[in-house]
Amino acid sequence: MATGRNHRPATRSRGIPEATVARLPLYLRALTALSERSVPTVSSEELASAAGVNSAKLRKDFSYLGSYGTRGVGYDVEYLVYQISRELGLTQDWPVVIVGIGNLGAALANYGGFASRGFRVAALIDADPSMTGRQVAGIAVQHVDDLESIIAANDVSIGVITTPGGAAQQVCDRLVAAGVSSILNFAPTVLSVPEGVDVRKVDLSIELQILAFHEQRKAAEDLSRSVSDGVRVSRARRGDQGPEGEIPAVMPA
Amino acid sequence: MATGRNHRPATRSRGIPEATVARLPLYLRALTALSERSVPTVSSEELASAAGVNSAKLRKDFSYLGSYGTRGVGYDVEYLVYQISRELGLTQDWPVVIVGIGNLGAALANYGGFASRGFRVAALIDADPSMTGRQVAGIAVQHVDDLESIIAANDVSIGVITTPGGAAQQVCDRLVAAGVSSILNFAPTVLSVPEGVDVRKVDLSIELQILAFHEQRKAAEDLSRSVSDGVRVSRARRGDQGPEGEIPAVMPA
DNA sequence: ATGCCTTTGTGAACGCGTGCACAAAGATGG
DNA sequence: CCATCTTTGTGCACGCGTTCACAAAGGCAT
Structure with missing residues (x-):
């Protein structure tokens, strides 16, 4: 039920709105950068700008965590880093398994952003016997037959699925x-999971299609503007705005 | 300003809500699967189930595109595939460049989901001279010095950034x-772009942090329940719920 | 042709998220 | 100790998205 985007639609996480939770990592990243530059305090305006959000939104977000700011001064960077880390559960170590060590799985295994924030790649799992034992990112790939024992031995609660779409649901079922109880799904599949299991989906193809929609819309606007203004627009040459040549994605006013 | 999640917050795309646009690729995928099985028609209930959404939501989404269903019967699969494809702009070919051919960039270049839906990897670009000329996914990597000419020669309007965070803004500026005018950003950076440029962000680290938040919340709930019920919960052994041992992410009722 | 049955399309209500605007709070200088 | 100035924290209003519930519409059997 839980899809990647608009996550956990009904249940609010007992006080902290989902939209706020999704922004906390953003703030944390900006704060960490400030911390590394030894900046002691930061105002909501500055931090919001660094995180790319509205300052009122940021203040409201922080208000859900508590009153950690000082009026007239701002927020203590170190303290806020700690509070957000704790709220996100990053003060503890999260062992993660990656299932499906293809190009993407290997890329994730090598991705530095994991280790930097309390996530540890506990195991790499693949169904291909010829992969078993191969070192990827310094970790030996294990066979999917041992999935259950690997999960148990490492007390893993977060799984990343980077298998082909056809295998995703089956892998998901076994993981669950x-x-x-938390799954990050890169496979182009709608996973069905029991109550209590969180799934977030990352779908590269979908992201591109959304971009294409807006791109087409912009092209159509440019086209209609160029017709009236006589401005030549590169993208307008592309043509093919549908069979009837009508402007797509534009509802009749 | 445009962040990956909740995209284009103010401007509605002249008739089609952004939330609907984000779901169209999901419907399209489900419909394509039905089409391959030669299913002629599908009801909103069936399709919604396949796409993992509410049927009322699906019907309302389709209502923004027009009245393409037949009451008492459902939707014609082939016709709907075509309409959605056209709406998303997938009837035309979108040349895409990938900048930053590391593990992730290479994984994306090899990703089959691109070509299957009107996206064509027009060029791979990297700043490392030793990468220049190397074949990745059958495409020769080109040097970033030639970025501008590559974009122009291929009439590229969609760029994918898979560089390290430090290089992302610079690459973005040159792309723009x-x-x-559409960028898919995998770098852990808040990109600032001029008006009219769309940016979608995919941040693996952030997705994991959101999962960790919910995971911690579940662990805290299990813990408090196990205290009263005497049920032993695996995750409860993990301990370390913050320095004061209080339950995090739970506002006082 | 007529009545029944299924399914769409949508009006209306509700809830969440966002942003404005301001009062409260605290630091700082005299 | 008081005045001033900065910045937080939040009440409020607004708009988008979701969901319900039902009337309209069309197929189908008799």
């Missing part, structure tokens, strides 16, 4: 049965 | 200056 083995005790994993 | 060269005429790219």
